[in-house]
Amino acid sequence: MLRYVVSLWFLTLAWAQECQVGNIQVVQNFDRHRYAGRWYAVGKKDPEGLFLLDNIEANFIVADDGSMTATARGKVILLNNWEMCAQMLATFEETGEPAKFRMRYWGVAAYLQTGNDDHWVIDTDYDNYAIHYSCRVLNADGTCQDSYSFIFSRHITGLRLEDQAIVTQKKNDLCLLGKYRRVAHTGFCDSSS
Structure with missing residues (x-):
């Protein structure tokens, strides 16, 4: 029994070290x-609390000075039954690493989101897929307590077959x-605009 407990403890420790946010690699x-341009969310890991549900589109814009902003829209449900299309704006603050930003929400999104999240681009080929990650609350052991x-995909129809294995590996690397x-x-935001 003691051997089992010790083995389990070592496995848990190894997992915690692998899953520490500080060990997550971003796109080089x-x-x-x-x-920049339009992206369609085709999969997501939800955080705690209210968040965009579906029909999620994001458009990243790079200004002449190199600063980046994004607009996004997607369906939310308010007060347990009121479906609406939320329009969002985010600005990005530089962190010293090109694929790591601090993101701040503006407008109605400030009520839906916590407002100041890490926003990391984990991987992208720029033409077909991209993987984003954010940890909102860090545990004492360096793992993430609340992430999304x-x-x-650049394609509303989803990922290409050849991208699915890459994306699955990255999900595993994120411990998600x-x-x-x-x-x-479904066109919800098109019909509700």
């Missing part, structure tokens, strides 16, 4: 100009494999 040589993540759900695109 991130090019925000190639990244988006799998984005099995925690994502599909994001539907």
